[in-house]
Amino acid sequence: TPAGSIQGTPAASGDEASKPGSGVATPDTGIVKKKKKLTRNQLKMQAERRATRKLNWLSFGGPKPEDTDSD
Numbered sequence: 001t002p003a004g005s006i007q008g009t010p011a012a013s014g015d016e017a018s019k020p021g022s023g024v025a026t027p028d029t030g031i032v033k034k035k036k037k038l039t040r041n042q043l044k045m046q047a048e049r050r051a052t053r054k055l056n057w058l059s060f061g062g063p064k065p066e067d068t069d070s071d
Contacts, residue, residue, distance in 0.1 A: 038046065046069060053065050 050067070057065055
């Protein structure tokens with residue numbers, strides 16, 4: 001078949017995997033999700049929890065509690 005034939009295999013350019021819909025999954029796309037910003041009310045509640053935790057630590061002693069934002 002001639003080089004310009006429709007039935008021929010296309011030449012690989014090397015970036016087929018990065019094209020959307022190519023069917024090839026790329027393991028690392030480099031997309032980084034930002035942390036969601038807390039609302040004003042959430043920030044106030046977080047500060048209140050931290051202040052309460054610190055006050056309890058100062059009042060009752062013991063090891064310093066970790067700064068966890070999961071609560």
